[in-house]
Amino acid sequence: MNYLLDKKTVYSNHRRPLSGLSKALWSLVIIVLLLGGGLLVRFLSGPTLAVVGPVRSGSASVFFGLADNFGFLSNRAKLLAENEALRKELGQAAAALTLLSAKQEELLALEQSLGRGQSEGVERMLVAKVLAHAGYLGYDTFMLDLGRENLGAGLSLDLGDPVLVEGGVLLGEIVQIGSRSSLARLYSSAGRQTRVMIGSDNVPAVATGRGGGNFLVSVPAGVKVVHNDIVRTVVGNREYVLGVVGGVESNEQTPFQQIYIKPPLNIYTLRFVSIYNESNNF
Incomplete structure (x- = not known):
């Protein structure tokens, strides 16, 4: 007996092509499996994997490899970040140490200027901070931070006091x-003359200032004077x-x-100088 079937009810044995949406969903599933495969396999490594262990395929190994690679990259990035943080902390610590050293130096100078921190019988010196070096106030002139009102109790500062x-190197x-x-x-x-003695033989001479801590001396040719005397x-x-x-x-x-x-030293890098006053040592 022949039955006529409506064309709408006839099903074709041929697969229909995947739509664009289906392709996108399958792509998403594949990406999720690639990224999370390692985690999935590790989850299955418990009782479930014990059951299906013999069926483990090569794809599981791929998943493990991908997971290990992602873990390596993550750990490397974390180590780089930690190293950078430690480098910054080390730089901050070094800067703080330098600042502390400078503060300690200034505190020691202040204690010395007030007569503290010295042994009995040691000469008492005023300690002054150099505010401006030669070249800013006129050649071979220093400005110091000590004056009549900030010397400290019982201390004196007079014109002509050695600096x-x-x-014990004399500047001025x-x-x-x-x-x-x-x-x-x-x-x-420049032009100032100072009587000096040179070397171990105490050769007498007159030194003429040339500026910048330098002098010129003229002595007889037969006098023995050597470098660094x-x-x-x-x-x-x-x-x-x-000098x-x-x-x-x-x-x-x-x-x-x-x-x-x-x-004997670079006078333009000095931060502190000492001042001797006779009356401060009685």
Whole structure:
């Protein structure tokens, strides 16, 4: 018996092509499986994986590999972030240490200027901070932060007081005193003459200032003077180091040799100086 079927009820054996939406959904499923496959396999590694263990395929290994790669990248990024944070903390700690060292140096200078922190019998020096170096206030002139009103109880500061640096090296003298600051002029000021003694033989001479801590001395050609000989001078009843021999220039045509004297330190980087006043030591 023949039955006529309506064309609408006839089903084709051919698959219908996937629509655009279906393709997108399948793509999303594949991506989720790739990204979360490692987690899924690890979840199944419990009782479930014990049951289906023999059926584990090569795709599980792929999932494990992908998970391990993602874990490596995540750990590397975390380590880089931690290293950067530690580097910043180290820089901040170094800056804080430098600031602390500077504060301690200023505190020590203040204690010395007030007469504290010194042993009995040690000479008492005023300690002044250098506010401006030579070149800003006139050649070979320093501005200091000590004046009549901020010396400390019982301390004195007078015109002509010697200005020194650590080790007893003489720089100059106080030439002007204000209420809270003072001016010091170096002995090396151009044209200024200072009586000196050179070397272990105490060769007497007159040093003429050339500026910047430098002097020029002329001595007889037969006098032995060598490089780095100590040059000293006397102010009042005290002896100070004025500089060292930086060079010797002789000429057979003249009976004299030129001695160049230089400071034993860079005077333009000084932060603190000492001032000696006789009345502060009685």
